Amino acid sequence: MKIVSNVLENIDGIQVFYIIGLLIFVTLFLVILIRTIKRPNKEISDIKNSILKDDDSDEINRVCL
Amino acid sequence: MSKHMENQKFYYDNKIVKLFVIATIVWGVVGVLVGLLIALQLAIPGFNFDLEFTSFGRVRPVHTNAIIFAFVGNAIFAGVYYSMQKLLKARMFSDMLSKIHFWGWQSIIVLAALTLVLGMTTGKEYAELEWPIDILIAVIWVIFGWNMIGTIVKRRVQHIYAAIWWYLATFLGIAILHIVNSFEIPISLFKSYSIYAGAQDAVVQWWYGHNAVAFFLTTPFLGLMYYYLPKAAGRPIYSYKLSIIHFWSLIFLYMWAGPHHLLYQALPDWAQALGVTFSIMLIAPSWGGMINGLLTLRGAWDRVRDSAVLKFFVVAVTAYGMSTFEGPMMSLKSVNQITHFTDWTIAHTHIAGMAWNGGFIFGMLYWIIPRIFRTELFSKKLANTHFWIATTSILIYAIPLYWAAVTQWLMLKEYTPEGFLAYPNFLETLSQILPLYYIRIVGGAMYVIGFLLMTYNLFKTMAKGSVENNEASEAPALVLQGERNPVRETIHRWMERKVVKFSIAVFVALAIGGAVEIIPMIFVKSNVPVIESVTPYTPLELTGRDIYVKEGCYTCHSQMVRPFRWETDRYGEYSKIGEFVYDHPFQWGSRRTGPDLARAGLIGGSMYKNAAWHYNHFMDPQKMNEQSIMPKYDWFAEKDINLDLVPKKIKAMQTLGVPYADGFSDDAVEELLWQAQLIVDDLKASGIEIEPTKQMVAMIAYLHKMGKDIAAPIPAPVVSEDEPAHVEEPAAGDEEPRTTKEDEPGDPDVYREANKVETSEEKQH
Numbered sequence: 001m002k003i004v005s006n007v008l009e010n011i012d013g014i015q016v017f018y019i020i021g022l023l024i025f026v027t028l029f030l031v032i033l034i035r036t037i038k039r040p041n042k043e044i045s046d047i048k049n050s051i052l053k054d055d056d057s058d059e060i061n062r063v064c065l
Numbered sequence: 066m067s068k069h070m071e072n073q074k075f076y077y078d079n080k081i082v083k084l085f086v087i088a089t090i091v092w093g094v095v096g097v098l099v100g101l102l103i104a105l106q107l108a109i110p111g112f113n114f115d116l117e118f119t120s121f122g123r124v125r126p127v128h129t130n131a132i133i134f135a136f137v138g139n140a141i142f143a144g145v146y147y148s149m150q151k152l153l154k155a156r157m158f159s160d161m162l163s164k165i166h167f168w169g170w171q172s173i174i175v176l177a178a179l180t181l182v183l184g185m186t187t188g189k190e191y192a193e194l195e196w197p198i199d200i201l202i203a204v205i206w207v208i209f210g211w212n213m214i215g216t217i218v219k220r221r222v223q224h225i226y227a228a229i230w231w232y233l234a235t236f237l238g239i240a241i242l243h244i245v246n247s248f249e250i251p252i253s254l255f256k257s258y259s260i261y262a263g264a265q266d267a268v269v270q271w272w273y274g275h276n277a278v279a280f281f282l283t284t285p286f287l288g289l290m291y292y293y294l295p296k297a298a299g300r301p302i303y304s305y306k307l308s309i310i311h312f313w314s315l316i317f318l319y320m321w322a323g324p325h326h327l328l329y330q331a332l333p334d335w336a337q338a339l340g341v342t343f344s345i346m347l348i349a350p351s352w353g354g355m356i357n358g359l360l361t362l363r364g365a366w367d368r369v370r371d372s373a374v375l376k377f378f379v380v381a382v383t384a385y386g387m388s389t390f391e392g393p394m395m396s397l398k399s400v401n402q403i404t405h406f407t408d409w410t411i412a413h414t415h416i417a418g419m420a421w422n423g424g425f426i427f428g429m430l431y432w433i434i435p436r437i438f439r440t441e442l443f444s445k446k447l448a449n450t451h452f453w454i455a456t457t458s459i460l461i462y463a464i465p466l467y468w469a470a471v472t473q474w475l476m477l478k479e480y481t482p483e484g485f486l487a488y489p490n491f492l493e494t495l496s497q498i499l500p501l502y503y504i505r506i507v508g509g510a511m512y513v514i515g516f517l518l519m520t521y522n523l524f525k526t527m528a529k530g531s532v533e534n535n536e537a538s539e540a541p542a543l544v545l546q547g548e549r550n551p552v553r554e555t556i557h558r559w560m561e562r563k564v565v566k567f568s569i570a571v572f573v574a575l576a577i578g579g580a581v582e583i584i585p586m587i588f589v590k591s592n593v594p595v596i597e598s599v600t601p602y603t604p605l606e607l608t609g610r611d612i613y614v615k616e617g618c619y620t621c622h623s624q625m626v627r628p629f630r631w632e633t634d635r636y637g638e639y640s641k642i643g644e645f646v647y648d649h650p651f652q653w654g655s656r657r658t659g660p661d662l663a664r665a666g667l668i669g670g671s672m673y674k675n676a677a678w679h680y681n682h683f684m685d686p687q688k689m690n691e692q693s694i695m696p697k698y699d700w701f702a703e704k705d706i707n708l709d710l711v712p713k714k715i716k717a718m719q720t721l722g723v724p725y726a727d728g729f730s731d732d733a734v735e736e737l738l739w740q741a742q743l744i745v746d747d748l749k750a751s752g753i754e755i756e757p758t759k760q761m762v763a764m765i766a767y768l769h770k771m772g773k774d775i776a777a778p779i780p781a782p783v784v785s786e787d788e789p790a791h792v793e794e795p796a797a798g799d800e801e802p803r804t805t806k807e808d809e810p811g812d813p814d815v816y817r818e819a820n821k822v823e824t825s826e827e828k829q830h
Contacts, residue, residue: 018338035557047224
């Protein structure tokens, strides 16, 4: 009994998967990069600073460091 | 449509954070103490205490599992449970799931410690735990994810902050890795065989192993960094845009880096090339994380001076940057030639583990505990002392090991002017670096002392405060924004709102890397060229192999001769991929504290030792080699093998595709005893009395099998009037018996013509 199937047993040029993977990565990377750079800075700044505006008071920050 | 958004009152669950924090500290102490023990064992073999339960091969996985899953694991959960609730302005989805997660995880740890010292192990690094515990891990992990995703769904904050992407990636990554790598066939409650074999197992194992580093030791910590560093510094993250880009890049690229553990080994070139390429590319997103972390402190560096928390964070992030540069450099084949199998790997992992993971956890604990216990830290001075001790100790730990690695490599590859190895005996190189192992002990001991200082400090802090188990807060309910407005919202922004779709995208990114590397290895036969003379293990050899796995021999010995002259001159012909097709699991090893054993069975080869030598060596290694640090294995002469399991082992192997003859499991025990008697007779001729069912006999049989098949004659079909109806494939049973001069008494090859094909009446003694 063979646990794994018989599909893909005779594929030549397996290196094409390597190239496909690289292409997917590079494409996505460029898309994400361009879209991210284009995002408005105000929006980004709001998100970044949101973490400093949650429940913890400044007093605790000073006390506990 | 306007909504008047009323504040909803809710309570943060601090109790679960407290529980995980305490577990982190307790298991951390255990983990570093066990680490100190094994460091001692590597310099002074007496610290093995001559007991099977405390021998290095069994205890080393206790250290790695305790540090990774118990210490780091609980720390991740503590950090995640605290930060997630705050970031999402919501209590954890289910208190019941939180509790099951906590107690389930601690049960896993206890079971791990018990089973590992008892020798119940799969023999795969960082995945040693046997199948019942693997199932438990999967269940508890799903519960963790369920709790997390449920919390995200019921959040009161629109945007899912960066830290949570990292937590999600951690959950998904580990889920995929654990499940795929843990596919195994059980033969008893605590013994199973990996469904993968040889090179395929190696690829799956190191896809898992490296990505355990990625998704257990890196992504959760980057997530924690994105929360705790800004909070501690009082500054926002340097570049949120950078966090988006390096997140997607990192989780995609990391999954491909696994083969960098297998360079110059019996793996197809294309697979090695993938590992190298993607490992180098990984520098960029990793450093994106480091840059984001360090530059967050712009304008706040004066706060570092007075804060142990920030000091630890700075060292942690810096060490992260160093390690994520060093790692890719070690992935270059020319560098890997030097570093693989040496202490360089140990230095690398410990800088990352002690400084990045350990350092970050220390900072996080010093920040969280005063907070949830609503009191000041017991002693800031002690915390700063801990910082200096820890940082110094890491240097004292790592620098000797780098020195040892280079020294050992230079010795191993040195030739005399006549063209012979200058140090033909591996042990000479070990003796040379032993003094450096003593220094490593000092470094490790210092780290332990710092850890204990922290433990004292934190428990004193807890004692003078109290946790508010349910911390009140309020926030308006989330207004679902509905469809994406392309004018106001990018696809990514929209995805950030949609946790399930986001998770699926993360999953796809992760899966691509694994699929591209693993599927061709498993399915494409041409990637594993068959060697006709390689035969499956006999029942006795298989039993011996299982003892090798059980005792963790792979933690010191490799079975992989690389294609360098200075390696083949020492160990014999380099290892071919086809030699390992029946190895469930593979045992190529990661470290040579002792010599490579790949050709230990090749009679006349440089690594061959006869049965009597092995007997005496197992009984007391220091008697055979005075400077050896190998533990004693004298119980091999006392303990019996389990004959009841033998037929089950053969059947399991047949299921996995190993070409034993049909019905062979019925004859397996008889076969085993017959082969064992040959070894017993051989030992008797040397004056050693032993029964055939002792573990020692099985171990000798296994060692005598290793690596000799490629030198065996290619079998010619044997026509005999007694030939049974079902004939085995070529190479499995039709071999002519060896009749060369090299045959020694007790050589099991003599019986091979009877093995697997003929019935017992036709066997000739």
